[in-house]
Amino acid sequence: MDGTLKTVRLRAAVPVLPLVAFILVTFIAPLATMLVRSVYDPLVAGAMPETLFLLSEWDGKSIPREAVFEAAVRELLGARQARNLGRVVTRINRVQPGMRSVIMKSVRKLRRISGSDSWRDTLIDMDPAWGKAQTWQAIRRTGERFTMRHYLHALDLDRGPGGGIVRQKPERRIYMPLLGRTLAVSLSITALCLLLGYPVAYLIAHAPHRWTNLLLLLVLVPFWTSLLVRTTSWIVLLQTRGVINDALVALGLIAEENRIAMIYNMTGTVVAMTHVLLPFMVLPLYSVMRTIPPLYMNAAATLGASFPRAFWRVYWPQTQPGVFAGSLLVFILAIGYYITPELVGGRSGQLISNMIAYHMQQSLNWGLAAALSGILLLCVFVIYLIYDRVVGIERMKLG
Amino acid sequence: MNPNGNAHVEFEGVNKSYDGQTDVVRNLNLRVQKGEFLTLLGPSGSGKTTCLMMLAGFEMPTTGTIRIDGRSVHNLPPHKRGMGMVFQNYALFPHMSVGGNLSFPLEVRGLNPEQRRERIRKALEMVRLDGLQERRPAELSGGQQQRVAIARALVFEPSLVLMDEPLGALDRRLREELQYEIRRIQRSLKVTIVYVTHDQQEAMVMSDRVAVFQQGRIEQVASPEAIYEEPERRFVARFIGENNLLPGKVTAVEGDLCQVEIEGAIVKAFRVAPCRPGDMVTLAIRPERVCVAPDPQVYSNELEAKIEDLVFLGDHLRLRMNVHGRSDFIVKIPNIVGHGAVLEGDRVRIGWTPTDCRALEPIGEMGVTL
Numbered sequence: 001m002d003g004t005l006k007t008v009r010l011r012a013a014v015p016v017l018p019l020v021a022f023i024l025v026t027f028i029a030p031l032a033t034m035l036v037r038s039v040y041d042p043l044v045a046g047a048m049p050e051t052l053f054l055l056s057e058w059d060g061k062s063i064p065r066e067a068v069f070e071a072a073v074r075e076l077l078g079a080r081q082a083r084n085l086g087r088v089v090t091r092i093n094r095v096q097p098g099m100r101s102v103i104m105k106s107v108r109k110l111r112r113i114s115g116s117d118s119w120r121d122t123l124i125d126m127d128p129a130w131g132k133a134q135t136w137q138a139i140r141r142t143g144e145r146f147t148m149r150h151y152l153h154a155l156d157l158d159r160g161p162g163g164g165i166v167r168q169k170p171e172r173r174i175y176m177p178l179l180g181r182t183l184a185v186s187l188s189i190t191a192l193c194l195l196l197g198y199p200v201a202y203l204i205a206h207a208p209h210r211w212t213n214l215l216l217l218l219v220l221v222p223f224w225t226s227l228l229v230r231t232t233s234w235i236v237l238l239q240t241r242g243v244i245n246d247a248l249v250a251l252g253l254i255a256e257e258n259r260i261a262m263i264y265n266m267t268g269t270v271v272a273m274t275h276v277l278l279p280f281m282v283l284p285l286y287s288v289m290r291t292i293p294p295l296y297m298n299a300a301a302t303l304g305a306s307f308p309r310a311f312w313r314v315y316w317p318q319t320q321p322g323v324f325a326g327s328l329l330v331f332i333l334a335i336g337y338y339i340t341p342e343l344v345g346g347r348s349g350q351l352i353s354n355m356i357a358y359h360m361q362q363s364l365n366w367g368l369a370a371a372l373s374g375i376l377l378l379c380v381f382v383i384y385l386i387y388d389r390v391v392g393i394e395r396m397k398l399g
Numbered sequence: 400m401n402p403n404g405n406a407h408v409e410f411e412g413v414n415k416s417y418d419g420q421t422d423v424v425r426n427l428n429l430r431v432q433k434g435e436f437l438t439l440l441g442p443s444g445s446g447k448t449t450c451l452m453m454l455a456g457f458e459m460p461t462t463g464t465i466r467i468d469g470r471s472v473h474n475l476p477p478h479k480r481g482m483g484m485v486f487q488n489y490a491l492f493p494h495m496s497v498g499g500n501l502s503f504p505l506e507v508r509g510l511n512p513e514q515r516r517e518r519i520r521k522a523l524e525m526v527r528l529d530g531l532q533e534r535r536p537a538e539l540s541g542g543q544q545q546r547v548a549i550a551r552a553l554v555f556e557p558s559l560v561l562m563d564e565p566l567g568a569l570d571r572r573l574r575e576e577l578q579y580e581i582r583r584i585q586r587s588l589k590v591t592i593v594y595v596t597h598d599q600q601e602a603m604v605m606s607d608r609v610a611v612f613q614q615g616r617i618e619q620v621a622s623p624e625a626i627y628e629e630p631e632r633r634f635v636a637r638f639i640g641e642n643n644l645l646p647g648k649v650t651a652v653e654g655d656l657c658q659v660e661i662e663g664a665i666v667k668a669f670r671v672a673p674c675r676p677g678d679m680v681t682l683a684i685r686p687e688r689v690c691v692a693p694d695p696q697v698y699s700n701e702l703e704a705k706i707e708d709l710v711f712l713g714d715h716l717r718l719r720m721n722v723h724g725r726s727d728f729i730v731k732i733p734n735i736v737g738h739g740a741v742l743e744g745d746r747v748r749i750g751w752t753p754t755d756c757r758a759l760e761p762i763g764e765m766g767v768t769l
Contacts, residue, residue, distance in 0.1 A: 299489070300492075300503070301478040303477075303478075303555070304481065304555065305504075318492075
């Protein structure tokens, strides 16, 4: 009996398996790989095992002993042979800027030397940097397989000379201000969406039935249009020689030389993203408003409440599940938004995702990109948890 | 001041049309006295709810005037009309507690917390829901919710309360219980209530007067007794209670009575409207006013009948009879003599007094407005 029941249950689970597999392969696995990459980097450790082993006994202050230099020379040349040197050097250079030229120059010279009594003297001769403790500290730190340095970097922190964690110099703090800006921009976009979307949803929800579909279509058609087309049309509208500026100049409201910069800056990002994300606010709001009978507003009127009062005390509180759902949806989408700021954000309108993309594609610092993504993911989780505490996720209505 | 003394609500020549072609309310004239319980009774689509909505201010009359306390309310929005209203689906605010719902109209009117608490306590006591202030509407039963709705409509002490089929969603037992409750409250507070229902029993239990609606018109306005005993229109006779309606032709008129020929027999009837020999009429006879094997001294109308069907209903017997070829004549006889006094298939004589038989307008005639 029990066995049959189990078989039935198993059979019922079969249709879900492809979905589970799909999520595993396309979502969970990449995410996990990414997060691992942010703390695990075996490249340097693999390329310079002996140097690192010997450095582990070093006191960290004096110049290391001859054996360390000997091993380093051998392993750097070996890495060059294995066409690995560039990647190793890039990593060391990230920890100690300037090390790229020191190492590359030295390796070039080393190729022409067959042997030496003291590699220590030879290298220090080539570049005095080899005689400095911080050079070797940098190599030792780059050699850690498991490292928090990407996260420290992403949080604008650094290891101080004593090994303790200190803040970056103010001019080198990039990521935290950017994250702060991303959160602030997402918040304003959410507020704008709510401001614009609420009346629209109200209109649709309470319009005569025959209008409902048409109005919904108007909300959805932009949704179905290519993101690029929509973004490009914003460029047409907002650019310095665009429709709006032309119109303002033609009306004499602004002078020809004072055309307003509305795109390729933060304004462009906010305007275009608000437009793109608006349906995510309107639809949850609509689905909640549709379920609120007009009866309540009538009842409030018979109790003596004017429309604004009835709206504020009776209607608005009942739409809160939709407000919460729409806001959370828009906010979380906005935090991770990439394409629109990339196209219309210019330099000042970039968000954290554009920085992640930069590290993925340009600087090839995947560890840092992963750490930034990890922090972003954490932000979303924290926001979700705060939301759950303040609002209660069960009070939300997504559809 | 208005010349009509203590008329609280007046409808004067009110018409209402939604599409500009068909009138849902036609030439409505109605006066509700202060402290009166008036029920608008009628089948669905008869215009009674539209009347209530116009009075509440949610609909505008197409033509005509509505006055409250002698003043036209044409330009007064609902929230300034100061009337309580109870809706069929309660319309309690789901995001507020019972106390919050009752407090709402008081806050709007700027009462201080002290006064609010006292009023809420009194209102809940009145509907016998003391101690449920903290509950949410969803945590209450249907009957309790409607009590809260009634309390909310009364808590700010309006002199006029509108009720739109407030008991429609409740089961029969609760409905009856609340009917008496509403009547008790109305009598003790002396508020004017305009009540809409399609349930005649509800109208009978609570009302001082009943206005029977049909197709946008008032067919008759009268006390429940008068509506039942003295219907002036065929529709009222048919809609309220049960009535045998027989088509006939007037053969003679003698004072208040007239002689009518039905299916070859001559009977006497009370004439409601003036008529002449040769006019077509409809006779209305209540089933419980028909006597089986009558004493000819009292019951001057006597007919032959055959019992075709007999149903025992406890307190009375319900007989379906064939009278002069018509087999839909219903007679109710009280269960005094016991079961078995009459049997199916029996040929009996039946009779009724002329005053229990009302001659109304015939089928198909458009009624005159009263």
